Amino acid sequence: MSNTPASKTFTLTDDDNGQSWQYPVLEGTAGPGVIDIRKLYADTGHFTFDPSFTATGSCKSRITYIDGEEGILMHRGYTIEDLAEKSNFMEVAYLLLYGDLPNQKQRSKFDHDITYHTMVHEQINYFFRGFRRDAHPMAIMCGIVAALSAFYHDSLDIWDPDQREISAHRLIAKIPTLAAMTLKYSLGQPFMYPRNDLSYSENFLYMCFGLPAEPYRINPVLANAMDKILILHADHEQNASTSTVRLAGSSQANPFACISAGIACLWGPAHGGANQEVLEMLDQIGTKDRIPEFIEKAKDKDDPFRLMGFGHRVYKNFDPRAGVLKKACDEVLNDLGINDPRLELAMELERIALEDEYFVERKLFPNVDFYSGIILKAMGFPTSMFTVLFAVARTVGWISQWKEMIEEPALRIGRPRQLYTGPAKRSYVPVEDRD
Ligand code: SDX
Numbered sequence: 001m002s003n004t005p006a007s008k009t010f011t012l013t014d015d016d017n018g019q020s021w022q023y024p025v026l027e028g029t030a031g032p033g034v035i036d037i038r039k040l041y042a043d044t045g046h047f048t049f050d051p052s053f054t055a056t057g058s059c060k061s062r063i064t065y066i067d068g069e070e071g072i073l074m075h076r077g078y079t080i081e082d083l084a085e086k087s088n089f090m091e092v093a094y095l096l097l098y099g100d101l102p103n104q105k106q107r108s109k110f111d112h113d114i115t116y117h118t119m120v121h122e123q124i125n126y127f128f129r130g131f132r133r134d135a136h137p138m139a140i141m142c143g144i145v146a147a148l149s150a151f152y153h154d155s156l157d158i159w160d161p162d163q164r165e166i167s168a169h170r171l172i173a174k175i176p177t178l179a180a181m182t183l184k185y186s187l188g189q190p191f192m193y194p195r196n197d198l199s200y201s202e203n204f205l206y207m208c209f210g211l212p213a214e215p216y217r218i219n220p221v222l223a224n225a226m227d228k229i230l231i232l233h234a235d236h237e238q239n240a241s242t243s244t245v246r247l248a249g250s251s252q253a254n255p256f257a258c259i260s261a262g263i264a265c266l267w268g269p270a271h272g273g274a275n276q277e278v279l280e281m282l283d284q285i286g287t288k289d290r291i292p293e294f295i296e297k298a299k300d301k302d303d304p305f306r307l308m309g310f311g312h313r314v315y316k317n318f319d320p321r322a323g324v325l326k327k328a329c330d331e332v333l334n335d336l337g338i339n340d341p342r343l344e345l346a347m348e349l350e351r352i353a354l355e356d357e358y359f360v361e362r363k364l365f366p367n368v369d370f371y372s373g374i375i376l377k378a379m380g381f382p383t384s385m386f387t388v389l390f391a392v393a394r395t396v397g398w399i400s401q402w403k404e405m406i407e408e409p410a411l412r413i414g415r416p417r418q419l420y421t422g423p424a425k426r427s428y429v430p431v432e433d434r435d
Contacts, residue, residue, distance in 0.1 A: 021039075047419070059405065060150055061238070061401065064096075064237045068312070078101075080320050089231050091107065092396075094110050096235055096397060103330075114169055118196075119174075120148075124148075125191065128153060135186075137183065138263065138388060145263055162342065164406060172399065176200070177194055180204060180212075182388060183382070183388075186382070190212055192212070199223065204392070205223060208380075219386065229328070233390050233393035234394065235313070236397065239313075240265050241271060241394065244264070245258045248262075258402055259402075260397045262394070265426050272387045275373045278346075282374075288344075291345075298310075299358045310353060311365045318366070319366065319368050322368055326379060332379065333378055340378060350366050356403075400431070
């Protein structure tokens, strides 16, 4: 980010008295500049008003850049297409956390550090018994991840860089173990302990689908697809759940509690919960001949139904992740010899929607959630686990954004204001005198 004096300013003028104020424009490496309005309230006695933050920059960040018009997604300057094709999730995790791709030595140390944190305290197993077997896995993850702060008192000091790093490693390492335990608990199967001889993605599949009664064979196509899915979901600028993590972190809450807050926000169907909703929507549509009926429902303002997996606050072009996922979908289904009619249905739905004026006019394209559910289903995950897998991947993005915020000089608590539209001041009326 440039720290040189602003070359451009915006002037705000009060039309009632002609008073005006100048606000500097801060320019970044790429993308729109920002108008620095931090002095606006002191100058004018007014707040800005942007309830869903459609035009608000909440922070400076060096981690992820999105160009919604061009459908560009970069992590630390590397395009998501390059990372998905040429890298792997552990490398991308290192890149997000530390800012550069690791050399061989850094890579080996990071792999070792993460691998040797994958086990969870044995007491955590007992938390699961408090949940019904049919509890939604995201409900369990919200609770269990926050509870990690009850076990790791040695890494809760957010001002100590070493403790921040240990907490980050613990979260990245343990989130797949906890996610797999959540799946096993719902199935009534025993928890599978992590194995240090497996890669991150292989280990996750092993803990999810392995059984103590027989050896588990790693399918390299599935492990590769899992790794790609994790890369594609790892970080995405200041989305709702990342902003939740940052806001929680601004109060100096411990990192485990902040990540739990991010998981809670991600659960929403408008956000990470959409991948589960997409599959349920495809099952609801059922056959191609019913697609027009659902397209009309999605366009009907009186009908709350939306085409799940379509549209995005930032992308007004194809979500670059959807294209990579669609290709991975074909590979997984072909390798497994699965002919999932939902894939055909999804592709037909995409074709019809992208020819429909309503979607074209509003630039509603398939997003990351549109194809991910089909792959995850083919890999054997129940629909209820889809958003948990999103959280497994996004944890490295959340903790990288949290770390970046904590390392910013002069961290301040985030505290938005409002436009008050409630009753004017009025006197208290005793209950006997009320109508
Ligand atoms: C993720 O932010 C991120 O980066 C998120 C994410 C990440 O990696 O973190 O990318 C992950 O959350 C992807 C999005 C997953 N959600 C869904 O697929 C749910 C379905 N999509 C939407 O509900 C919606 O598109 C949002 C929530 C994604 C975006 O909502 P916005 O930006 O607030 O857009 P909007 O609701 O104002 O929609 C603009 C117009 C409206 O119509 P008009 O009022 O202009 O007539 O488009 C319509 C909307 O009704 N619209 C849809 C639609 N999405 C938007 N109409 C039908 N179906 C849809 N899916």
